[in-house]
Amino acid sequence: MGFPFPLPADAIPAALAVRLLTVAATLCLARRPTACRLVAFGGSVIASVATFLVAATVVFSGVSGRGSLFRHAASGAAVAYSVSPLSAWFLLVLGLLAVPIAVYSVGYLAHAVPASRSAFVGAAFNVLIGAIETVFVADDVIGFLFAWELMSLTTTLLVATEHENRASRRSAYLYLVMSHVGTGCLVAGFFILASMSGSLSFATLLSGGLATGRLRDILFLLFFLGFGVKAGVVPLHVWLPEAHPAAPSSISALMSAVLIKAGVYGLFKVCAFGLGTPRMSWGLALMAVGAVSAVLGVLYALQQNDLKRLLAYSTIDNVGIILLSLGSAMTVLASGHGELASVGIAASLYHVLNHAVFKGLLFLGAGSVVMALGTRHIEAMGGLLRRMPWTGLFFLIGAGSIAGLPLLNGFVSEWLAFQSLLLGFQATPGLERLNFPVAGALLALTSALAAACFVKAFGITFLARPRSRAAEGAHEAPMVMLVPQAFLAVLCVLLGLFPGVVLRVLGPVMAGLPGLRPAGEMVRGAVMIAPGPGRFDQVSPAALAAVVLAGVSLAALLGRRAYGGLRRTPTWACGGQLDAQMEYTATAFSKPLMMIFRAVYRPTREVEALAEVSPYFPREVRFRAEIEPTFERFVYAPLTRGVLRVAEEMKILQAGSLHAYLAYVLALGVVLLIWLGGEQ
Amino acid sequence: MIDGTPFGLLLALLQAGIMLAAAPLLRGVIKKMKASLQTRQGPPVLQVYYDLGKLLRKERVRSDTATWVYAAGPRVYFATALAAAVLVPVVFAAAPFEGAGGILLLVGTLALGRFALAVAALDTGSPFGGMGSSREMTIAALAEPALMLGLFASALAAGSLGLGEIVRGALARGVSFHPSEWLAAAALFLVLIAEAGRIPVDNPATHLELTMIHEAMVLEYSGPDLALVEWASSIKELVFVTLLIDLFGPLGIATSITPLALAMGLLAWLIKVLALAVALTLVESTNAKLRLFRVPELMATSLGLGFLAMAIRFL
Numbered sequence: 003m004g005f006p007f008p009l010p011a012d013a014i015p016a017a018l019a020v021r022l023l024t025v026a027a028t029l030c031l032a033r034r035p036t037a038c039r040l041v042a043f044g045g046s047v048i049a050s051v052a053t054f055l056v057a058a059t060v061v062f063s064g065v066s067g068r069g070s071l072f073r074h075a076a077s078g079a080a081v082a083y084s085v086s087p088l089s090a091w092f093l094l095v096l097g098l099l100a101v102p103i104a105v106y107s108v109g110y111l112a113h114a115v116p117a118s119r120s121a122f123v124g125a126a127f128n129v130l131i132g133a134i135e136t137v138f139v140a141d142d143v144i145g146f147l148f149a150w151e152l153m154s155l156t157t158t159l160l161v162a163t164e165h166e167n168r169a170s171r172r173s174a175y176l177y178l179v180m181s182h183v184g185t186g187c188l189v190a191g192f193f194i195l196a197s198m199s200g201s202l203s204f205a206t207l208l209s210g211g212l213a214t215g216r217l218r219d220i221l222f223l224l225f226f227l228g229f230g231v232k233a234g235v236v237p238l239h240v241w242l243p244e245a246h247p248a249a250p251s252s253i254s255a256l257m258s259a260v261l262i263k264a265g266v267y268g269l270f271k272v273c274a275f276g277l278g279t280p281r282m283s284w285g286l287a288l289m290a291v292g293a294v295s296a297v298l299g300v301l302y303a304l305q306q307n308d309l310k311r312l313l314a315y316s317t318i319d320n321v322g323i324i325l326l327s328l329g330s331a332m333t334v335l336a337s338g339h340g341e342l343a344s345v346g347i348a349a350s351l352y353h354v355l356n357h358a359v360f361k362g363l364l365f366l367g368a369g370s371v372v373m374a375l376g377t378r379h380i381e382a383m384g385g386l387l388r389r390m391p392w393t394g395l396f397f398l399i400g401a402g403s404i405a406g407l408p409l410l411n412g413f414v415s416e417w418l419a420f421q422s423l424l425l426g427f428q429a430t431p432g433l434e435r436l437n438f439p440v441a442g443a444l445l446a447l448t449s450a451l452a453a454a455c456f457v458k459a460f461g462i463t464f465l466a467r468p469r470s471r472a473a474e475g476a477h478e479a480p481m482v483m484l485v486p487q488a489f490l491a492v493l494c495v496l497l498g499l500f501p502g503v504v505l506r507v508l509g510p511v512m513a514g515l516p517g518l519r520p521a522g523e524m525v526r527g528a529v530m531i532a533p534g535p536g537r538f539d540q541v542s543p544a545a546l547a548a549v550v551l552a553g554v555s556l557a558a559l560l561g562r563r564a565y566g567g568l569r570r571t572p573t574w575a576c577g578g579q580l581d582a583q584m585e586y587t588a589t590a591f592s593k594p595l596m597m598i599f600r601a602v603y604r605p606t607r608e609v610e611a612l613a614e615v616s617p618y619f620p621r622e623v624r625f626r627a628e629i630e631p632t633f634e635r636f637v638y639a640p641l642t643r644g645v646l647r648v649a650e651e652m653k654i655l656q657a658g659s660l661h662a663y664l665a666y667v668l669a670l671g672v673v674l675l676i677w678l679g680g681e682q
Numbered sequence: 683m684i685d686g687t688p689f690g691l692l693l694a695l696l697q698a699g700i701m702l703a704a705a706p707l708l709r710g711v712i713k714k715m716k717a718s719l720q721t722r723q724g725p726p727v728l729q730v731y732y733d734l735g736k737l738l739r740k741e742r743v744r745s746d747t748a749t750w751v752y753a754a755g756p757r758v759y760f761a762t763a764l765a766a767a768v769l770v771p772v773v774f775a776a777a778p779f780e781g782a783g784g785i786l787l788l789v790g791t792l793a794l795g796r797f798a799l800a801v802a803a804l805d806t807g808s809p810f811g812g813m814g815s816s817r818e819m820t821i822a823a824l825a826e827p828a829l830m831l832g833l834f835a836s837a838l839a840a841g842s843l844g845l846g847e848i849v850r851g852a853l854a855r856g857v858s859f860h861p862s863e864w865l866a867a868a869a870l871f872l873v874l875i876a877e878a879g880r881i882p883v884d885n886p887a888t889h890l891e892l893t894m895i896h897e898a899m900v901l902e903y904s905g906p907d908l909a910l911v912e913w914a915s916s917i918k919e920l921v922f923v924t925l926l927i928d929l930f931g932p933l934g935i936a937t938s939i940t941p942l943a944l945a946m947g948l949l950a951w952l953i954k955v956l957a958l959a960v961a962l963t964l965v966e967s968t969n970a971k972l973r974l975f976r977v978p979e980l981m982a983t984s985l986g987l988g989f990l991a992m993a994i995r996f997l
Contacts, residue, residue, distance in 0.1 A: 387749050398751070398801070407797055408790040417786050424834060424843070427996075439834060439992050443827035443985065450826035453797050454819035461804030461815065467747055530781075539843035545782035546765055546791060553761025561906035565741045573745040573806045573902065580747075586804070586812020594820040598978050 004062055009055035011067020011085045014139055017052040018071070020045060021132040025125045032121035039111050042124025043104040046131060050104065053135055054097025060090035064510030068141065081148075082203065084141040087514040088275075091351055092138045092267045095358045098493070099259045100131050102486030106366050107252040109482035114373040115163065115250050123163060123250060130156040130256070137264050143192045143202040150188065150264075154181035157261060160253045161245045173244040180241040184231030191224035191272075208276030210516065218277055222284055225272045233265030235325060236295040237633050239318050243302070246317065247310035247378065251369025254310060258317045259362035263354055266324055270350075274332055275515050282336035282430075286437055288329030293441050296322030296448040301602055304455045304592045305629055308378045309368045312459055313361065316404065319448060320357040324350050326441060327419045330426045333434075340519035342425045344512045345533045348524065349418035351508055356411040356497060360403040363490035367397035370479035370487075371463060375472040380459070380588045385468035389476045394464040396487040401456035403494045406449040409547050411497035414504075414531070416449055417541055421533035454595065462588040469582045499544045502528040589627070596629070604630035689939065694768045694778030700948075701767035705916035706730035708923070708959055715963040730916070737909035745806040745902060755802025756903065756910040762795030763914035766921045769845065771928055773947035774936045775853060776846035784843035785833045788925075789826070792877075792918065796822055799911070803899040810891065814898030817974060821883065821895065824981040825876040831988030832869040835862060836929045839995060845925075849932045857933065862995035867930045869987035871961070872980060874926060878919040881966040883977055893971060920955070927954045 024045025031038040060067055068084040085093065107127065111120050133156060136149035158181075162174035194217070195207045206212075213221050227238070234242040242262075246254050273288075274280055299319030306312035331346025370393045371386060372378050387394035403410040420442060427438035468474040478484075497504060502525045512520040523535040532540035573580045596603055607627040611620035655666075710727040717724025726732075744752060769788045771777045800819050803811035837843045839862070840851035852858075876883045884895040891898065900911045928935075934950025936943040972980065 385747075387751065402794075402797065405793070405797060406790070407794045408787060409794070413790050417783075417790070420786055420830075421843075424838065427834075427838065428841075433997070435996065436993060439831060439989065442834060443831050443989075446827040446830035447823065450793070450819075450823035453793060453800075454816075454823050457797060457800045457804070457815060457819055461801050461812075465749070465751060465801070465805040466807035537842055537844060537847050539784045539786070540781065541783035541787050542781065543783075543787075545779060546787060549765040549768060549779060549782070550758070550761045550791075550794075553764040554757050556764065557757040557760040557910050560738060560910065561742070563739050564906045565739055568742045568744060570746040571743055573747055573808045575808065580807055582807070584809055585807050586809050586816065591812060591816040594816060594974060595823070597975055598820070598824070 005055075005058045007055055008059040008063075009052065011056055011060065011083075012069060013052050013056050014067075014083055014085065014135070015069070015071050017049040017056075018132055018135065020049040020052070021128045024049070025128050028121050028125045028128070035117040035120040036112070038121045039108050039124055042121075042128060043108045046104040046128050047101050049128075050097050050100035050131065053093055054101070056085060057090040057093035057097055060085045061087055061094055061507055061511060064514060066514075071136070071145065081145040082141040083136075083139040083145070084204075085139050087511040088270060089138045089267070091508070091511045092263060092354070093135065095263060095355050096131070096134060096138065096260050098355075099256070099358050099362045099490075102489050103252050103255050103259075103362060103366070106255075106369070106483050106486040109480050110250065110252050110369055110373065113480075114369070119163060123160065123253070126156050126160050127253070127256070130160065130253075130261075134260060134264055138267060141204050143196060143204070143207065146204070147185070147189065147192070151185060153261070153264065154178070154185065157181075157245070157249075157257065161249045163250055163253070164248070167248075170248045173241075173248040177241045177245040180231050180238070184228045184238075187224045187228035187231075188268075191221055191228060194221060194224075204271075204276075208272060210276065210278035213277065219281075221277055222273055222281075225268065225277075226288075229265045229268035229273065230291075231265070232262060233269065233321050233325070234262050234295075234318050235291050235321055236298050236318065237637055239295070239299075240633055240638055242318060243306075243311050243314045246314035247308060251310070251365055251372060254314075255362045255365035255369070258314065258365055259358040262317060262321060263358065266321065266354060269325070269328065274328060275517075279517060280332040280336050282333050282434065285329045285331070285333030285336055286434065288325050288332060289437060289441050290329075292322045292325030292327075292329050293444040294322070295319065296326060297444050297451075298322075298602070300448050300451040300455060301595075301599055302629075304451060304458070304595055305603065307380045307588045309371065309380055309383075309459065309463065310365070310378050312380075312455070313364055313368060316452065316455065317357075317361060319452060320353065320361065320404070323416065323419060323445065323448065324353050324357070326445060327353065327415075327422055330419075330422045330438065330441065333437075334422075334426045334429050335517050337430060339429045340517050341521045341534055342422070342429050344518045344520035345418060345425055345524070346422035347512055347515065347518060348505060348508055348520070349415055349422050351511065352418060352501075352504060353415035355504070356403070356415045359490055359493045359497065360400045360410075360412060363396060363400040363487055363494065364404065366483070366487050366490070367393050367400060370483055371397075371476075373479065374476040375470075377470075377472060380462050382470040383463040383468070383473050384466050384470075384582060384585065385464075385473055386476055387464040389468075389473075390464075390478045392484050393479055393487065394460075396484075396491040397464065398460055399491040399494050401460045403498070405453035405456050407453070408543050409495070409498055409550065411494050413543065414498055414501040414541075416445070418531075418533070419445060421539060425533060425538070451595070454592075458588055458591045462586075462591065466585050467580075467582045469585065499547060500528050501531045501541070501543065502526060505531050602632075604632065606630065690778055693774060693776075697772050697774075697778055698764055698768055700772060701917055701920060702764070702913075704952075704955075705913065705920040706734060708920050708955060709916045711956070712959050712963050712966070715960065716967055719963065719967045730912075734909050734913055737904075737912070738906050740905035742905050742907065744907075745808075747807045748805045748902075752802050752805040752902075753907070755799045755805075756907045756914070758798035759795040760910040760914040762791050762798070763917040763921070766791050766795075767917055770921055770924050771846055771849050771932075771935065772924055773944055773951055774939070775849050775932070780844055780846040784845055784847075785837060786843060788845070788921075789829065789833070792921075793822070793826075795914065795918075799899060803902075806902045808902055810898045810901045813891070814895060814901065817895040818899050820974075821876055821977060821981075824978055825873050825984075828869060828981050828984035828988055829873045829877070831985060831992065832866050832873060833929075835866040835869075835988055835991040835995065838992070845928055849928050849935060850937075852929075852932050853935070853937065860995065862991040863930055865987045865991035865994070867926065869984045869991065870926055870929070872984035872987075874922045875962070875965065876977070876981065877922055878962070879915070880962060882969040882972040883980065885971050888971075895974075923955055923958045924951070926958060927951065 133153035140146035303315035327349035335343040529544035530542040936947030
């Protein structure tokens with residue numbers, strides 16, 4: 003099956019050049035914000051469409067394209083790129099999201115970000131996407147690490163867009179520190195591999211035969227830590243709920259939808275398929291980390307009342323689902339089941355796409371809401387569906403998708419994840435197999451909690467009466483911000499109703515990964531998929547859609563005998579007048595789950611009654627409830643204290659005396675001379 | 683096996699009709715039995731039908747705060763209950779729409795309906811709706827892992843997640859008294875109680891704000907909207923009962939397409955539904971409603987039973 007608009011991989015350097023030109027033009031136009039925005043995001047759209055076409059060509063044909071980005075004639079050094087089907091899949095996801103986000107940004111920056119920063123955000127946006135693209139296609143260590151670092155630094159700048167705000171600066175700093183811990187692990191891992199092979203090319207480094215025994219485990223751990231930080235898995239996630247909400251909403255969408263997928267890409271490329279056949283223990287470890295991330299991510303998301311923070315925590319939950327499927331695939335791959343492993347890989351890669359689409363959509367919707375109201379606090383929202391009908395509709399579709407409801411895309415990848423767990427259970431011998439049903443139960447818990455979380459996120463935000471003056475006066479976002487959301491919402495539906503098409507496209511991607519043998523029977527027409535040959539299971543959401551439509555029509559028909567027309571009356575409020583104060587709040591909505599999972603949350607609450615005359619007649623009651631930031635307090639706080647203490651001790655070395663420093667240089671020179679001289 | 687054929691479509695219509703017609707009867711029978719255990723006379727068995735008929739003819743009254751989401755909730759809930767009804771085998775050893783998917787799709791379909799109704803409940807601005815919606819989603823979240831594990835235990839024994847395949851596999855293997863079946867059945871019975879909103883988890887007869895869950899969620903609905911919600915809830919209950927029958931006691935279900943076999947299948951199904959109705963009535967009459975925060979313990983028991991069922995069968 004060919005792609006109708008093929009574009010050779012040679013277009014990748016051209017697309018990156020377009021981005022560089024766009025950045026230059028954007029910075030030149032900094033004084034004219036409107037033109038600057040149009041140039042920045044127009045250029046971005048052109049480059050993204052080109053990369054999307056290249057990616058689609060490679061994914062459909064299954065044939066990699068390669069070349070070099072940059073060649074230094076004198077030394078012969080070159081930075082090579084290669085678009086393998088796996089990188090093409092991630093590029094495809096990036097292209098699919100980058101275009102609507104760029105269009106949305108034109109409107110969003112005009113209204114929600116000071117005009118003086120348009121040039122900065124526009125330029126940084128292009129640099130960031132270019133860096134992510136380079137990460138996906140880099141074919142040697144130097145190019146990869148350069149792009150990786152550029153990506154982290156640009157993100158830090160974007161998180162600090164509102165740098166006059168202390169919290170934003172703190173988030174950016176936290177992000178910077180965490181990313182560099184991760185990058186440090188990656189550098190160590192790549193250098194070990196490079197010193198073993200004497201090459202810097204991925205083709206040699208990741209051929210799988212280099213390391214053996216204990217060293218292989220150490221490498222796995224290093225790369226897992228390095229990529230895990232970027233992917234935001236528990237317990238390396240602490241930066242994510244701080245950094246994602248702090249950035250402008252269109253950037254949050256890009257970060258949540260695509261940026262964290264760079265970490266997932268690394269886990270795929272190196273941890274799962276770059277270090278030889280994975281060991282069963284790696285797979286089980288990834289499953290465990292994935293399950294914990296999924297459950298904790300959604301549990302924390304449930305208790306957030308900041309709309310963007312809620313979405314950020316739910317990103318941790320979805321990365322958990324992606325890793326859970328990847329882990330189950332690696333576990334069965336370790337025992338040589340290439341067909342069954344492809345089910346898990348399909349679930350994982352499908353969820354990468356799905357999460358990008360619905361989370362991008364939800365962040366864009368949240369951005370419109372925040373722009374209209376000027377606050378991210380859910381308790382100040384309400385009644386927005388009447389004021390922002392389209393944003394509300396698209397947000398509802400995104401909420402249904404993320405809750406894993408059938409007819410929408412989230413259901414399909416979760417369905418595949420369940421299949422991969424059940425097949426893994428059947429294929430794994432011994433006691434280890436019991437990990438699979440436990441993971442299945444946790445996945446079921448995650449998806450049900452996500453449903454509760456997004457009933458709250460949508461219901462409290464968009465339904466009932468406005469809870470604040472700002473919500474009362476909210477207006478619908480402009481067309482340029484609605485069309486991208488409509489596009490993503492339609493994608494949510496299409497990806498949910500035509501899973502066969504997606505799996506057919508994924509076929510060459512999976513066939514290109516070592517050890518996988520995807521069964522052709524997984525695709526049963528455009529609307530039906532199965533986990534493999536035989537009658538284990540199959541699903542066709544489109545058939546369900548037909549039945550549900552018939553059911554809805556019957557329901558409408560049943561109501562036709564009703565007396566008279568439709569009468570509107572005020573909501574009954576036990577005899578009083580209903581006002582927004584009486585509505586159920588977001589805090590109240592998630593309170594039962596807070597009580598049930600109090601072992602996880604360790605909530606604290608303070609009620610303070612301020613009274614003047616008698617304690618029975620308080621003038622004011624103050625209520626404060628919060629959940630304990632377990633990881634921050636018990637993992638990171640001791641770590642930070644330790645680092646600071648070591649730094650304090652090392653101050654002795656940094657005495658500020660020039661003589662001492664000269665002595666260090668001398669001493670180092672002598673030591674090196676002795677050391678190197680001794681080798682000859 | 684039969685989907686896509688004219689017979690499949692006919693069976694789908696027939697089965698949807700049977701489920702639509704029989705679901706209120708199950709409620710009526712349970713109410714009557716409960717009343718007689720309390721030495722009351724109770725309402726007539728057919729009272730549920732009279733109520734539905736009356737509600738469907740009443741005037742539509744909706745809150746002026748509510749939007750289209752409020753109107754869509756009951757319709758989607760009804761449609762998903764109906765869809766669930768054709769995803770399980772009832773009188774014939776194949777579900778009319780088993781090509782559409784197995785137990786995972788069934789669970790997903792019910793989740794879709796619950797989501798639609800829970801969102802709609804927040805639309806009127808009444809605190810009752812929010813309270814009910816919050817509690818319903820909480821209990822659903824606790825019941826879901828238990829439900830999945832119980833279903834997996836049975837499905838993996840049959841080597842398929844398709845309900846038709848599970849039923850046919852169970853028929854081929856004959857009656858089994860493997861202890862894992864008992865454990866899985868017990869696990870799913872607890873989930874049935876939670877999903878059907880029965881005592882000790884929820885009390886369908888109460889309108890006391892401290893205790894109601896599902897009723898609080900639909901408190902604002904009236905007339906035809908309420909009729910759809912009530913009807914759909916009863917269909918959902920019947921689907922769960924049928925699911926239990928399919929997984930643990932499919933004996934008697936029709937395996938050939940002859941009028942006699944189908945009639946026998948219908949009779950066997952009715953008898954088994956009645957037996958489970960008696961069990962539900964006894965549980966409901968001999969237990970007190972649990973506090974909301976005791977429900978997690980019940981669900982954890984169910985989860986443990988499901989896990990045990992898997993462990994003893996496959997180790």
